[in-house]
Amino acid sequence: MDLKLQGKKAVVTGGTKGIGLAIVQALVAEGAAVAFCARSKDGVEAAVAGLKAQGATAYGEAVDVSDKAALAGFVENAAKALGGIDIVVANVSALAVGGDEESWKAGFQTDMMGTVRLVDAAMPYLEKSGAASIITISSVSGREIDFAAGPYGAFKAAIIHYTQGLAYQLAGKNIRANSVSPGNTYFEGGVWNQIETGNPDLYKDSLALNPTGRMATPQEIANGAVFLASPAASFITGTNLVIDGALTRGVQF
Numbered sequence: 001m002d003l004k005l006q007g008k009k010a011v012v013t014g015g016t017k018g019i020g021l022a023i024v025q026a027l028v029a030e031g032a033a034v035a036f037c038a039r040s041k042d043g044v045e046a047a048v049a050g051l052k053a054q055g056a057t058a059y060g061e062a063v064d065v066s067d068k069a070a071l072a073g074f075v076e077n078a079a080k081a082l083g084g085i086d087i088v089v090a091n092v093s094a095l096a097v098g099g100d101e102e103s104w105k106a107g108f109q110t111d112m113m114g115t116v117r118l119v120d121a122a123m124p125y126l127e128k129s130g131a132a133s134i135i136t137i138s139s140v141s142g143r144e145i146d147f148a149a150g151p152y153g154a155f156k157a158a159i160i161h162y163t164q165g166l167a168y169q170l171a172g173k174n175i176r177a178n179s180v181s182p183g184n185t186y187f188e189g190g191v192w193n194q195i196e197t198g199n200p201d202l203y204k205d206s207l208a209l210n211p212t213g214r215m216a217t218p219q220e221i222a223n224g225a226v227f228l229a230s231p232a233a234s235f236i237t238g239t240n241l242v243i244d245g246a247l248t249r250g251v252q253f
Contacts, residue, residue: 033076107151167238183244
């Protein structure tokens with residue numbers, strides 16, 4: 001299928017590893033120009049160099065998305081570097097699962113406000129696009145109670161609600177908004193790799209919950225996200241796409 005992403009311009013937060021990196025790579029493979037950020041300067045520079053070596057148009061900055069001014073500056077610089085913005089993908093999470101007040105603050109500033117501020121900063125550019133699309137990365141923890149109940153699950157649920165509100169509010173401007181809720185996703189250096197080595201009992205129990213007998217790969221999540229972001233999904237807006245290998249049991253109507 002031609003996703004019609006050739007020449008489109010995308011901005012991704014958290015684009016140097018895991019799901020974010022897979023989304024960046026998938027966008028580039030479809031012909032899109034991509035700007036992305038992450039907290040590690042070395043990680044950003046290495047990712048940009050790797051993409052440019054493949055002939056891609058890529059721009060990156062080291063940014064903490066909980067810093068409003070820094071995030072807004074990155075979006076402006078990205079729009080200048082790419083010549084506009086057609087797609088934004090809000091992917092960063094603080095992964096805050098503690099019950100203390102600092103975890104709640106971290107989840108709010110990074111997961112929730114990092115998403116809202118990205119969309120707000122990109123909106124003037126999205127309004128000029130003929131194929132504008134907003135993708136937010138939520139989680140199955142936003143639709144059921146699991147070990148991540150607390151700030152992580154609460155803000156992931158709020159992101160779904162926020163995104164569906166955007167879809168309704170922006171439909172008249174031809175700007176689509178969808179969320180993706182990944183199940184457990186395994187990659188080297190990721191949270192489940194860390195749990196596998198640091199808390200093997202939790203890893204074993206979590207793996208056993210999935211009837212497929214495995215966790216997702218970042219590429220499997222990216223495939224769904226990039227399709228929703230693309231003009232090929234031109235009449236899909238307000239959707240929360242669960243990609244979890246039948247891990248969750250709640251019925252979506």
